[in-house]
Amino acid sequence: MTTNIPEYTVTELSNALKNVVETSFDKIIVKGEVSRVFIAQSGHAYITIKDEFSVLETICFKNVFEKIKITPEQGLEVQCKGRMSTFSKKSSYQLIITDIHPAGLGALMAMLEARKQKLLKSGYFDKKRKKQIPFLPEVVGVVTSLKGAVIRDILHRFKDRFPRKVLIWPTLVQGEDASLEIINAIKGFNKISGLEGIDKPDVIIVARGGGSIEDLWCFNDEELIITVSNSNIPIISAIGHETDTTLIDLASDYRAPTPTAAAEIAVPVRLELIDKVSSFSSRLVSSLTRILRESNKELNSVKRGLKSPEKSMDDLIQRIDFASSRLKIVMKQKIGSYEDNVLSYKIDNRDILLNLSYKFKALYFADKNFVQSLNSKISILEKNTNIIFSRLNKQLLLSKLSYYLEKFTYSIKILETLSYKNILNRGFVLIKSIKDKKPIKSARSAVKEEVIELEFYDGSIDAKVLNDLKKKSRKETYKTNLQ
Structure with a gap:
């Protein structure tokens, strides 16, 4: 039996779908919120964007991702330009990005404000963390790009005002890897100990020329702000023009409006100092x-x-x-007086020895008498003890103990007989309140409880009270009274 329904293999169908998708959506722009960013070891970026109802997987290859001005972050509204394609091994479709940028300045500023508030609450902008800029540093560290006019302006300004030793740590100042390189530069300056033959900077200048908010975005990196705030060396930030403000300006110890102004803040004018000294x-x-x-x-x-x-x-x-x-004259008189006193109180050595001998004998006899008296009293105590033990009647003690033991056993049996647990063994139940564990003695009290505890001879259970109070009829009451 023949049919007009076409037949495909899996690969043929995947290739046909791929052709349809790539042909129909060759150049498109998709707007959405970034929900996940994963950068593989190969350098390719896998970005997931979403809206209120749907999710779209995208891929941005390394050669394109390196040129993007703004690194996508979670929560950022973006516009992705590219083309749709399929991935046959997973039976999925994806957007291959050729360009990506924030969906308007408002989305970028909203993310910047949220990050600013987070860092503000963490205390990284507090004034108490600010360090004082030295008046005349011996060594100045500069973190900037070797390309452009910024580094030339700073060095020229140092030369005009007060020549100082300058250490330059070249970094990127724009793009994805810029923030990481600046972080490494600041940490590197802080780790210099002076033993390597390199002097540690007394102050650091982080500088860059003007640009758009996307160009300056690396200076809003959260990890960079934390590094600047924790630096042991004072930092002067000089990012963009006077109207440009980034988060590093809030975390640095001093914010200069321009890179040239940063050099002027770092060192005074040498000629002015000479005039002042003169x-x-x-x-x-x-x-x-x-x-x-x-x-x-x-x-x-x-x-x-x-x-x-x-x-x-x-x-x-x-x-x-x-x-x-x-x-x-006075000294002679005093010396004579002391000589007379010494002669009048002179004592014979023989008298001293006799006195000591008498005292020693008295001490010996006193010690001997004390030992004899002590031994005599110990003997008397031993005799009295033996007499007391001989007079004790062991049989009388045992009979007394036996009498009190029988009395104690009898009391225990009476307690067991009167215990309510013997009544429970005969099939009765003890009803108790869940709240205070006290017995409930009447139906009127029971209906006030939502849940009661029923104690049997072998355990307890909880029960729920369902019915209201049912009063006994007169006949039932009469029968109960007769019984």
């Missing part, structure tokens, strides 16, 4: 001259009111001679 020197000399002149006048006026030093010295010499002669 001015201060001349003012210091004139001040010292005036002070010396006034001090000389005061010295001369004081000198006229003072006595002659020679006359004062003669008087002091005479007083010292008189005191010296008096000291000799």
Whole structure:
């Protein structure tokens, strides 16, 4: 039996679908929100975009991805330009991106504001983290691109103002890898110890010329902001023109409006310093001259009111001679008095030895008497103890213990007989409240509970109260009373 339905192999159908899709959607622009970005080791970027109802997988090959100004991030609204194709091994379709950019400035600014608020709450923009810029640094580190006029302007400004030693760490200042290179440069400057023969910078300038928000986007990188804030070396940011503001400007220790201004902030003008030093020197000399002149006048006026030093010295010499002669007489008198006292209190060594011998004998006899008295008292205690033990009647103690044990056993049996658990063994149930575990004694109390606990002889269960209170009839009450 013949039919007009075409027949395909899997490969033939995949190729036919691929041809239809690629022909129908050769050049398109798709707008959506980035939900996932994965960059493979090959450098190709796999980006998932979505809208309210659908999801689309895209691929951006390495040679295209390297030229994109803005690295796609999760949550960013983008417009992807490219062509549709299929991937037969997974029976899926995808967009091959040839260009990608934010879906309007508003989407990019919204993402920038969200990141700014996040870093602000984390404290990376706090003033207490700001470090003071040194007045005259010995070494200045510069992080920028070697291409363009920025580095030439900075070096020229240093030369005009105050020549300093400059260490340049060349990096990209635009594109996907720019932020990572700038991070490595800042960390590299901080790791310099001076032992390698390279002086550690006293201040770092991160600079770039003007550009669009997409061109300057690498300076809004979150990891870069954290690195700048945590740097031990003060950092001056000089990104774009005065109207351009990036997140690195908020995290740096000082924000310069332009790269040239950053050089002016980093070092003072040498000629101005020389003029100031000369001015201060001349003012210091004139001040010292005036002070010396006034001090000389005061010295001369004081000198006229003072006595002659020679006359004062003669008087002091005479007083010292008189005191010296008096000291000799007093010393002789004191020494004689001490000699008389020593002779009057002189003691014979023989008397000392006799006294010590007497004291030693008295101590010996006192120790001997104490030991004898102690031994006697111990013997008396041992005898009294033996008498007490011999008088004890062991049989009487055992009979008393047996009597109290029987009494204790009898009490336990009475408690077991009166226990409510024996009643539960006969088929009765104890109803308790779930809330306070107290017994419920009436139906009126039971209906107030939504759930009650029923305790049987072998365990407890919870029960739900379904019916309202049912009052007994008079006949039932009468029968109950008769029983």
